[in-house]
Amino acid sequence: MIGFPIKKMAYTFALAFTALAVFPSFADKHSEKEIILVSEAWEDATEKDGSGLYFEIMRRVFEPLGYSIKTITTTYSRSVYLVQTKKMDAFLGSYIDEKEKILYPYWHFDADQVSAVYKASVIPTWEGEKTLGNRTVGWVKGYDYSDYIDTKFNIHEVKSRRQGLSMVYSDRLDVMLDARKELEEEFALGYLDRDDFEMVNIMDLKLYPGFADSEKGQELRRIYDERFEELLAKGEIKRLYDKYEWEYFPFSVSSTP
Structure with missing residues (x-):
C-alpha cells in the first residue's frame, strides 16, 4: 500500500515525459491564433494526414476568423490527457461532461x-x-x-x-x-x-469538442458555438456531411441541439 502512490506518481511522470518525447512541440508556446487539435484517428473523420469530416468542420469554424488549425492523432485517452494538462487546445469526439477539467460547448458536431x-x-x-x-x-x-x-x-x-x-x-x-x-x-x-x-x-450519444480549461479555451468554446450555429443554419454543416457521404446527420430541420 505504501508503494502504490509512488508507483502511480512514477507512471504519471513517465506518461508526461513520453508525450513530450513523442511530440516535442507540445511544450512549446504556440501562437494564440494557432489551434492544436488532437484526436484518435477515425476513418473519414480525423485522418492522420489532417483530412476528414471532423477536422474540416473545425477548420470551417475557425479559419475564416484568422486561426490556423494544426492536427495530431494519437489514442483517445492520451488526447484527453493532453488537453486536460493544457498541452493542446481541444480534442474531438467527447460525450457531454464526460471528462473533468474540460470545457464543453453547447453544440455537438456528430453523434x-x-x-x-x-x-x-x-x-x-x-x-x-x-x-x-x-x-x-x-x-x-x-x-x-x-x-x-x-x-x-x-x-x-x-x-x-x-x-x-x-x-x-x-x-x-x-x-x-x-x-x-x-x-x-x-x-x-x-x-x-x-x-x-x-x-x-x-x-x-452526441459528440462534442472538448476545450482546454483556460482563457484561450473559453474563447475558443465561445467562438465554436457562435460559428457552428451560423454554419448549421446556412446549411454548410449539412453540405460537409453530404461531401463525406456520412450516413447519419444528427440534427433536426429546426437545428436544435
Whole structure:
C-alpha cells in the first residue's frame, strides 16, 4: 500500500515525459491564433494526414476568423490527457461532461450510434439494456460507456477494437460496446467473420469538442458555438456531411441541439 502512490506518481511522470518525447512541440508556446487539435484517428473523420469530416468542420469554424488549425492523432485517452494538462487546445469526439477539467460547448458536431456486439450462443435473446446485467462488457479504454447506462455489469477495458472483438469471439467478453460505424469498419478488415456476431444499437450519444480549461479555451468554446450555429443554419454543416457521404446527420430541420 505504501508503494502504490509512488508507483502511480512514477507512471504519471513517465506518461508526461513520453508525450513530450513523442511530440516535442507540445511544450512549446504556440501562437494564440494557432489551434492544436488532437484526436484518435477515425476513418473519414480525423485522418492522420489532417483530412476528414471532423477536422474540416473545425477548420470551417475557425479559419475564416484568422486561426490556423494544426492536427495530431494519437489514442483517445492520451488526447484527453493532453488537453486536460493544457498541452493542446481541444480534442474531438467527447460525450457531454464526460471528462473533468474540460470545457464543453453547447453544440455537438456528430453523434455516435453506440452498438453492442455479442454472440448468439452467449446471449440467445437481446432484451434491451438489462441484458448487460452481471455480464462482462468491454470497450476501448477511455470511452466510459458506464456513465450512460444504469444497468450494473463487469467492466473490462481493452486496448483496441481488434482486441475487444477477438475477446468476444473467444468468449472472454460477453459484449463489446462501440460506435456502430467503427465496429462495421473493424469487421470490414476481415480477420473475423461478421456472421459470427450479432449487433444491436443501444443508444445515441452526441459528440462534442472538448476545450482546454483556460482563457484561450473559453474563447475558443465561445467562438465554436457562435460559428457552428451560423454554419448549421446556412446549411454548410449539412453540405460537409453530404461531401463525406456520412450516413447519419444528427440534427433536426429546426437545428436544435
